Amino acid sequence: MLKKATRLYFFIAIIVAISAVTFWRISVNMSANKANSLNAVQSNEKVPKAEQLNLEEENGYIKCTIQRAVLWVEKDYLNDDEIKEMADRIDKGINKAEEYIGIKLDEQYTIDNKIHYYIKDGNFRSYAEAEKGIAHLSHAKDKLSPYIHEAIHIIAKDWYATWLHEGLAVHLNDRLEGWPSYPNFGTDVDELSRNYINGEFDNILKLVGDNTFISGFGSEKERMAFYILSGSFVRFLDNNLGTDQLMKIYAAEDPIAEIQSATGKSMEEWKKMWIDGLLK
Ligand SMILES: [Zn+2]
Numbered sequence: 001m002l003k004k005a006t007r008l009y010f011f012i013a014i015i016v017a018i019s020a021v022t023f024w025r026i027s028v029n030m031s032a033n034k035a036n037s038l039n040a041v042q043s044n045e046k047v048p049k050a051e052q053l054n055l056e057e058e059n060g061y062i063k064c065t066i067q068r069a070v071l072w073v074e075k076d077y078l079n080d081d082e083i084k085e086m087a088d089r090i091d092k093g094i095n096k097a098e099e100y101i102g103i104k105l106d107e108q109y110t111i112d113n114k115i116h117y118y119i120k121d122g123n124f125r126s127y128a129e130a131e132k133g134i135a136h137l138s139h140a141k142d143k144l145s146p147y148i149h150e151a152i153h154i155i156a157k158d159w160y161a162t163w164l165h166e167g168l169a170v171h172l173n174d175r176l177e178g179w180p181s182y183p184n185f186g187t188d189v190d191e192l193s194r195n196y197i198n199g200e201f202d203n204i205l206k207l208v209g210d211n212t213f214i215s216g217f218g219s220e221k222e223r224m225a226f227y228i229l230s231g232s233f234v235r236f237l238d239n240n241l242g243t244d245q246l247m248k249i250y251a252a253e254d255p256i257a258e259i260q261s262a263t264g265k266s267m268e269e270w271k272k273m274w275i276d277g278l279l280k
Contacts, residue, residue, distance in 0.1 A: 053084055061118075068094040068105075070112070074120045078140060086140060086147070089179070090117065093148045096176045097155055101168075101247055105155050109133050115154055117147065126182070128153040144185065148178030156250065162214040163207060163230040164250045170231030171238060183227040193232040194278055196225045208233050209271045211256055236274040 056063045057075065064071040066087045073083055094115060098104055107113045110133030118136045128135045128150040135150035149169040159165040170189065173181055180186030197205065204225045207214060217223040238246050245262055252258035256267045263270070 053087060055083065067091050069115045069117055072116065072118045077121045090147050093176060093178060094151050097148060097151050097172065100172065100176060101156055101243060103155050106157065109157060115151055126150060130154045130157040143179050144181055145179055146173055146181035148176050149173040149181055158251050160213065160253050161211050161255050163209065164234065164255060166227050167230030167234030168250060170227050171235040183224045184231065189228050189231040189235060190278055192228045196229055197275060197278065201225045205229060209267045211254060233271065233274050236277065237270065
């Protein structure tokens with residue numbers, strides 16, 4: 001009997017010991033897991049977004065799908081952190097642009113209601129295909145891509161006068177804090193505009209405020225002058241009329257008639273006030 005009881009106690013003691021060890025191991029594991037998941041939560045804010053981005057390779061591009069856009073980055077052009085920074089800026093930039101001008105990206109003219117950016121190496125001029133919701137960007141490596149400028153072309157796709165079309169994109173690239181880009185690369189457009197009001201660029205100045213659609217320029221110098229002057233005049237109107245009024249003039253088939261009826265002043269009068277202000 002005693003022997004049996006001793007064996008039984010011994011057996012129970014072993015079972016208890018095994019259970020204790022198992023329980024201890026489970027609890028250690030649990031707290032380790034808890035610590036791990038806490039770490040994950042805490043470090044989430046600090047972890048560079050690159051680790052959260054879903055990057056796939058497709059047709060020689062790295063495809064990065066974000067909330068408001070799809071970035072197609074030429075393979076071996078940008079590293080993950082550079083893609084991450086761009087993705088972040090583009091998502092914020094599109095939201096800010098929509099909010100500022102009061103127009104939403106038109107689903108009809110986009111793929112999956114996102115702007116598709118093709119980001120490539122090479123010294124080409126960035127441009128947008130507004131009716132397809134596509135933008136082509138250069139100089140991303142140098143952080144000089146006009147991703148807001150091109151987004152504005154795609155979002156505010158209904159326009160008639162070229163100076164309003166380019167002027168709005170140039171002005172908002174600065175106001176919405178895009179990367180420094182063509183044509184002013186971060187320099188104040190008003191400051192640069194003063195250089196063009198000297199007689200030499202009168203043929204260009206004449207086009208700013210006009211209802212003309214412009215398909216090309218005589219020289220790169222003239223193009224740059226036109227973009228800078230247009231950006232400055234649009235900025236002046238935005239500051240003085242407000243963005244709602246500006247956007248009505250922007251979308252009007254006859255901006256000269258629209259500004260007259262909306263403000264009681266002619267385009268020429270507004271233009272004179274703008275130039276007088278620059279030369280003060
Ligand atoms: Zn443009």
